[in-house]
Amino acid sequence: MSILNSIIQAILQSVFEILPLSESAHSSAFHEFAGRADGSVSALTGIIHIAIGVGIILATYNVFSKLTVEFFRTFSDIFKKNIKGSSKRPVRRFMYFTLVSFVPLLLWLIPFGDAGFLYTVLHRTSYNGTLLDEGIFLLITGGVVLAAARQLSLSRNDGDVNIGLAVFAGFICLFTVPVAGFSLIAVIFSMMVLLGVSRRPALRYALTVAAPILLVLGIVETCIGTSVGWIEGILGAVLGVVVSFVFVRVLRFIIKKGYYKYFGIYDMGVGVIIAVVGIFQLALN
Numbered sequence: 239m240s241i242l243n244s245i246i247q248a249i250l251q252s253v254f255e256i257l258p259l260s261e262s263a264h265s266s267a268f269h270e271f272a273g274r275a276d277g278s279v280s281a282l283t284g285i286i287h288i289a290i291g292v293g294i295i296l297a298t299y300n301v302f303s304k305l306t307v308e309f310f311r312t313f314s315d316i317f318k319k320n321i322k323g324s325s326k327r328p329v330r331r332f333m334y335f336t337l338v339s340f341v342p343l344l345l346w347l348i349p350f351g352d353a354g355f356l357y358t359v360l361h362r363t364s365y366n367g368t369l370l371d372e373g374i375f376l377l378i379t380g381g382v383v384l385a386a387a388r389q390l391s392l393s394r395n396d397g398d399v400n401i402g403l404a405v406f407a408g409f410i411c412l413f414t415v416p417v418a419g420f421s422l423i424a425v426i427f428s429m430m431v432l433l434g435v436s437r438r439p440a441l442r443y444a445l446t447v448a449a450p451i452l453l454v455l456g457i458v459e460t461c462i463g464t465s466v467g468w469i470e471g472i473l474g475a476v477l478g479v480v481v482s483f484v485f486v487r488v489l490r491f492i493i494k495k496g497y498y499k500y501f502g503i504y505d506m507g508v509g510v511i512i513a514v515v516g517i518f519q520l521a522l523n
Contacts, residue, residue, distance in 0.1 A: 244282060244470035248477035251286045252293070255452070256485040257492070258383045258424030258501040263376045266364050266418040267512055282466040282474050284459025289478025291452035294445050296479065297486035301442055302449070308333045332443075335404035339447050342408035346416070357416050364418035368520050373513025375419025380505030383421075386428035387499035390437060397434035399443050406433075407447060415451060419509075423448045423489075424501075437493060445486065 254261035295302045308330050346357035353359050363371045389395070407426050414420035423444045430440035466474075492498055 240467060240470055241473065244466075244473045245477060247282060248286050248289070248474040249481055251283070252290050252478050252481035253485055255287075255290050255421075256294075256423065256482055256489055258379070258421050258428075258498070258505065260376050260379055260419055260421040260424075260505065262364065262418035262420065263372045263379075263508070263512065266372045267369060267515075269365075270369055279459050279463040280466060281460045281463035282470060284456040284461070284463050285466070285471050286474045286478040287452045287456030287459060289456075289475045290482040291449045291456060293479040293482025294449040294452070294486055297483045298442065298445050298449075301446060304329050305333045305336065305446065332399065332446075335399050335401060336443070336446050338401060338404040339408040339411065340450070342405065342412050343415075343451075345412055360413065360416040364416075367523060368516040369512045370516025370520060371417075372419040373509050373511070373516050375417060376505050376509035376512060379419065379421050379425060380502045380507075380509055382428040382432070383424055383502030383505060384499055385502075386431040387496075387502055389431050390493070390498065391496060395431060395434050395436040395440075397436060398439050399430070399435060403430060403433060403435065407443065411447065411451060415455065421505075422451070427493075441490065441493060 251261055251265075253259070254264055308327075312330070312333075346355060348356040350356060350359050353362075406429070410426055410429060411422065414422050414425050426444035426447060427440050430443060431437065435443075492501070
Protein backbone atom coordinates (compact mmCIF):
# COMPACT_ATOMS: atom_id res chain seq x y z
CA MET A 239 0.00 0.00 0.00
CA SER A 240 2.87 2.42 0.76
CA ILE A 241 4.28 1.86 -2.74
CA LEU A 242 0.87 2.57 -4.27
CA ASN A 243 0.57 5.67 -2.10
CA SER A 244 3.98 6.85 -3.31
CA ILE A 245 2.94 6.41 -6.95
CA ILE A 246 -0.38 8.22 -6.52
CA GLN A 247 1.14 11.05 -4.47
CA ALA A 248 3.97 11.61 -6.94
CA ILE A 249 1.60 11.81 -9.91
CA LEU A 250 -1.00 14.02 -8.27
CA GLN A 251 1.48 16.30 -6.53
CA SER A 252 3.40 16.86 -9.77
CA VAL A 253 0.30 17.52 -11.87
CA PHE A 254 -1.26 19.89 -9.35
CA GLU A 255 2.02 21.75 -8.79
CA ILE A 256 2.64 22.42 -12.49
CA LEU A 257 -0.91 23.13 -13.63
CA PRO A 258 -2.86 26.09 -12.14
CA LEU A 259 -4.67 23.84 -9.65
CA SER A 260 -2.95 24.62 -6.31
CA GLU A 261 -1.34 21.46 -4.99
CA SER A 262 -1.30 22.97 -1.49
CA ALA A 263 -5.07 23.58 -1.39
CA HIS A 264 -5.93 20.05 -2.49
CA SER A 265 -3.34 18.59 -0.11
CA SER A 266 -4.76 20.57 2.83
CA ALA A 267 -8.30 19.49 1.98
CA PHE A 268 -7.25 15.84 1.70
CA HIS A 269 -5.42 15.87 5.02
CA GLU A 270 -8.35 17.65 6.68
CA PHE A 271 -10.86 15.03 5.55
CA ALA A 272 -8.41 12.23 6.38
CA GLY A 273 -7.99 13.57 9.91
CA ARG A 274 -4.26 14.23 9.50
CA ALA A 275 -4.28 18.03 9.33
CA ASP A 276 -1.55 18.58 11.91
CA GLY A 277 0.93 20.42 9.70
CA SER A 278 3.44 17.59 9.71
CA VAL A 279 5.36 16.84 6.54
CA SER A 280 6.65 13.61 5.04
CA ALA A 281 10.09 13.21 3.50
CA LEU A 282 8.26 11.78 0.48
CA THR A 283 6.66 15.17 -0.10
CA GLY A 284 10.09 16.76 -0.04
CA ILE A 285 11.52 14.19 -2.43
CA ILE A 286 8.68 14.82 -4.87
CA HIS A 287 9.17 18.60 -4.63
CA ILE A 288 12.85 18.12 -5.50
CA ALA A 289 11.81 15.88 -8.40
CA ILE A 290 9.35 18.49 -9.68
CA GLY A 291 12.08 21.12 -9.60
CA VAL A 292 14.37 18.80 -11.57
CA GLY A 293 11.56 18.03 -14.03
CA ILE A 294 10.99 21.75 -14.66
CA ILE A 295 14.70 22.29 -15.23
CA LEU A 296 14.85 19.41 -17.71
CA ALA A 297 11.73 20.64 -19.52
CA THR A 298 13.25 24.11 -19.84
CA TYR A 299 16.84 22.94 -20.25
CA ASN A 300 17.77 25.57 -22.85
CA VAL A 301 16.75 28.37 -20.50
CA PHE A 302 18.50 26.98 -17.42
CA SER A 303 21.67 26.09 -19.31
CA LYS A 304 21.97 29.65 -20.63
CA LEU A 305 21.25 31.14 -17.22
CA THR A 306 23.85 28.89 -15.59
CA VAL A 307 26.48 29.92 -18.11
CA GLU A 308 25.62 33.58 -17.55
CA PHE A 309 25.80 33.12 -13.80
CA PHE A 310 29.38 31.89 -13.94
CA ARG A 311 30.34 34.40 -16.62
CA THR A 312 29.28 37.12 -14.22
CA PHE A 313 32.20 36.30 -11.92
CA SER A 314 34.57 36.41 -14.87
CA ASP A 315 33.19 39.80 -15.91
CA ILE A 316 33.53 41.10 -12.36
CA PHE A 317 37.17 40.08 -12.40
CA LYS A 318 37.59 41.80 -15.77
CA LYS A 319 35.61 44.83 -14.57
CA ASN A 320 33.18 44.39 -17.44
CA ILE A 321 30.03 43.80 -15.40
CA LYS A 322 28.21 46.89 -16.65
CA GLY A 323 28.67 46.11 -20.33
CA SER A 324 27.70 42.46 -19.94
CA SER A 325 24.47 43.39 -18.15
CA LYS A 326 23.11 44.66 -21.45
CA ARG A 327 22.72 41.11 -22.79
CA PRO A 328 19.07 39.90 -22.53
CA VAL A 329 20.06 36.57 -20.98
CA ARG A 330 22.24 38.33 -18.38
CA ARG A 331 19.39 40.69 -17.48
CA PHE A 332 16.98 37.76 -17.19
CA MET A 333 19.41 36.01 -14.85
CA TYR A 334 19.77 39.14 -12.72
CA PHE A 335 16.00 39.56 -12.49
CA THR A 336 15.61 35.92 -11.43
CA LEU A 337 18.10 36.40 -8.60
CA VAL A 338 16.33 39.60 -7.54
CA SER A 339 13.08 37.63 -7.14
CA PHE A 340 14.73 35.46 -4.48
CA VAL A 341 15.78 38.41 -2.29
CA PRO A 342 12.33 39.03 -0.70
CA LEU A 343 12.30 35.39 0.43
CA LEU A 344 14.89 36.31 3.06
CA LEU A 345 11.96 37.87 4.94
CA TRP A 346 10.86 34.32 5.77
CA LEU A 347 13.61 34.38 8.39
CA ILE A 348 12.04 37.26 10.36
CA PRO A 349 11.56 35.88 13.92
CA PHE A 350 8.14 35.99 15.61
CA GLY A 351 9.09 34.83 19.10
CA ASP A 352 7.50 31.54 20.13
CA ALA A 353 5.58 31.44 16.83
CA GLY A 354 8.83 30.82 14.97
CA PHE A 355 9.76 32.59 11.76
CA LEU A 356 7.56 34.42 9.26
CA TYR A 357 7.44 31.31 7.06
CA THR A 358 6.07 29.29 9.97
CA VAL A 359 3.48 31.93 10.79
CA LEU A 360 2.24 32.03 7.19
CA HIS A 361 2.27 28.25 6.91
CA ARG A 362 0.04 27.85 9.95
CA THR A 363 -2.89 29.34 8.03
CA SER A 364 -3.00 25.97 6.24
CA TYR A 365 -3.62 23.91 9.37
CA ASN A 366 -5.73 26.03 11.68
CA GLY A 367 -8.79 23.81 12.05
CA THR A 368 -10.75 25.23 9.12
CA LEU A 369 -10.53 25.10 5.33
CA LEU A 370 -11.94 28.61 4.98
CA ASP A 371 -8.50 30.12 4.36
CA GLU A 372 -7.65 27.57 1.68
CA GLY A 373 -11.00 28.18 -0.03
CA ILE A 374 -10.54 31.95 -0.08
CA PHE A 375 -6.99 31.75 -1.41
CA LEU A 376 -8.01 29.22 -4.07
CA LEU A 377 -10.78 31.61 -5.12
CA ILE A 378 -8.17 34.35 -5.46
CA THR A 379 -5.99 32.02 -7.55
CA GLY A 380 -8.94 31.19 -9.78
CA GLY A 381 -9.80 34.86 -10.21
CA VAL A 382 -6.23 35.73 -11.19
CA VAL A 383 -6.10 32.83 -13.66
CA LEU A 384 -9.41 33.88 -15.26
CA ALA A 385 -8.26 37.50 -15.52
CA ALA A 386 -4.99 36.43 -17.16
CA ALA A 387 -6.85 34.14 -19.58
CA ARG A 388 -9.08 37.05 -20.57
CA GLN A 389 -6.05 39.30 -21.05
CA LEU A 390 -4.43 36.69 -23.30
CA SER A 391 -7.57 36.39 -25.42
CA LEU A 392 -8.17 40.13 -25.81
CA SER A 393 -4.72 41.47 -26.59
CA ARG A 394 -1.20 40.59 -27.56
CA ASN A 395 1.07 41.60 -24.72
CA ASP A 396 4.49 42.69 -25.92
CA GLY A 397 6.16 43.56 -22.62
CA ASP A 398 9.10 41.84 -20.94
CA VAL A 399 10.23 41.25 -17.38
CA ASN A 400 11.90 44.24 -15.70
CA ILE A 401 13.42 44.92 -12.29
CA GLY A 402 10.13 46.12 -10.81
CA LEU A 403 8.27 43.00 -11.91
CA ALA A 404 11.11 40.84 -10.62
CA VAL A 405 10.77 42.35 -7.13
CA PHE A 406 6.99 41.97 -7.32
CA ALA A 407 7.39 38.31 -8.31
CA GLY A 408 9.58 37.83 -5.25
CA PHE A 409 6.85 39.09 -2.94
CA ILE A 410 4.36 36.84 -4.73
CA CYS A 411 6.61 33.90 -3.86
CA LEU A 412 6.92 35.15 -0.28
CA PHE A 413 3.20 34.62 0.32
CA THR A 414 2.16 31.95 -2.18
CA VAL A 415 4.72 29.28 -1.20
CA PRO A 416 3.86 28.85 2.52
CA VAL A 417 0.13 29.63 2.25
CA ALA A 418 -2.14 26.84 0.99
CA GLY A 419 -4.60 27.75 -1.74
CA PHE A 420 -2.21 29.54 -4.07
CA SER A 421 -0.49 28.08 -7.12
CA LEU A 422 3.06 29.44 -7.37
CA ILE A 423 3.57 29.03 -11.12
CA ALA A 424 0.03 30.09 -12.01
CA VAL A 425 0.03 33.23 -9.88
CA ILE A 426 3.44 34.44 -11.11
CA PHE A 427 2.55 33.75 -14.75
CA SER A 428 -0.92 35.30 -14.45
CA MET A 429 0.28 38.45 -12.72
CA MET A 430 3.05 38.91 -15.28
CA VAL A 431 0.48 38.65 -18.08
CA LEU A 432 -1.87 41.08 -16.34
CA LEU A 433 1.02 43.56 -16.06
CA GLY A 434 1.71 43.42 -19.78
CA VAL A 435 4.40 40.75 -20.14
CA SER A 436 3.96 38.55 -23.21
CA ARG A 437 3.03 34.91 -22.84
CA ARG A 438 6.37 33.20 -23.46
CA PRO A 439 8.65 35.28 -21.18
CA ALA A 440 5.96 35.29 -18.48
CA LEU A 441 5.76 31.50 -18.42
CA ARG A 442 9.53 31.13 -18.75
CA TYR A 443 10.04 33.43 -15.79
CA ALA A 444 7.43 31.66 -13.64
CA LEU A 445 9.07 28.28 -14.26
CA THR A 446 12.59 29.65 -13.76
CA VAL A 447 11.69 31.12 -10.38
CA ALA A 448 9.61 28.13 -9.26
CA ALA A 449 12.22 25.41 -9.89
CA PRO A 450 14.91 26.60 -7.39
CA ILE A 451 12.26 27.31 -4.76
CA LEU A 452 10.86 23.79 -5.09
CA LEU A 453 14.37 22.33 -4.90
CA VAL A 454 15.21 24.18 -1.67
CA LEU A 455 11.77 23.55 -0.16
CA GLY A 456 12.07 19.87 -1.01
CA ILE A 457 15.51 19.58 0.58
CA VAL A 458 14.24 21.14 3.82
CA GLU A 459 11.13 18.90 3.85
CA THR A 460 13.24 15.81 3.18
CA CYS A 461 15.52 16.65 6.11
CA ILE A 462 12.81 17.42 8.66
CA GLY A 463 9.98 15.18 7.43
CA THR A 464 9.01 11.73 8.64
CA SER A 465 11.13 9.01 7.06
CA VAL A 466 10.11 7.08 3.95
CA GLY A 467 11.26 3.76 2.54
CA TRP A 468 13.94 3.87 -0.15
CA ILE A 469 11.72 2.08 -2.71
CA GLU A 470 8.91 4.59 -2.17
CA GLY A 471 11.41 7.44 -2.31
CA ILE A 472 12.92 6.28 -5.60
CA LEU A 473 9.48 5.76 -7.14
CA GLY A 474 8.35 9.20 -6.01
CA ALA A 475 11.50 10.82 -7.38
CA VAL A 476 11.36 9.13 -10.78
CA LEU A 477 7.64 9.72 -11.28
CA GLY A 478 7.93 13.30 -10.05
CA VAL A 479 10.61 14.11 -12.63
CA VAL A 480 8.79 12.39 -15.50
CA VAL A 481 5.31 13.72 -14.74
CA SER A 482 6.45 17.29 -14.12
CA PHE A 483 8.56 17.22 -17.31
CA VAL A 484 5.53 16.12 -19.34
CA PHE A 485 3.12 18.57 -17.72
CA VAL A 486 5.36 21.57 -18.30
CA ARG A 487 4.80 20.78 -21.98
CA VAL A 488 1.10 20.29 -21.30
CA LEU A 489 0.92 23.67 -19.57
CA ARG A 490 2.48 25.36 -22.59
CA PHE A 491 -0.11 23.69 -24.83
CA ILE A 492 -2.98 24.70 -22.54
CA ILE A 493 -1.92 28.35 -22.55
CA LYS A 494 -1.23 28.43 -26.27
CA LYS A 495 -4.59 26.88 -27.19
CA GLY A 496 -6.63 29.12 -24.89
CA TYR A 497 -7.65 26.43 -22.39
CA TYR A 498 -6.15 28.31 -19.44
CA LYS A 499 -9.51 29.81 -18.45
CA TYR A 500 -11.01 26.40 -17.67
CA PHE A 501 -8.56 25.94 -14.84
CA GLY A 502 -9.63 29.29 -13.41
CA ILE A 503 -13.24 28.10 -13.50
CA TYR A 504 -12.22 24.87 -11.77
CA ASP A 505 -10.31 26.76 -9.06
CA MET A 506 -13.26 29.05 -8.44
CA GLY A 507 -15.68 26.13 -8.16
CA VAL A 508 -13.49 24.06 -5.84
CA GLY A 509 -12.62 27.19 -3.88
CA VAL A 510 -16.29 27.83 -3.16
CA ILE A 511 -16.80 24.23 -2.00
CA ILE A 512 -13.76 24.29 0.27
CA ALA A 513 -14.73 27.71 1.69
CA VAL A 514 -18.27 26.51 2.47
CA VAL A 515 -16.83 23.45 4.22
CA GLY A 516 -14.57 25.79 6.18
CA ILE A 517 -17.54 27.92 7.26
CA PHE A 518 -19.33 24.82 8.54
CA GLN A 519 -16.17 23.81 10.42
CA LEU A 520 -16.09 27.18 12.14
CA ALA A 521 -19.78 26.95 13.01
CA LEU A 522 -19.43 23.46 14.46
CA ASN A 523 -16.36 24.39 16.47
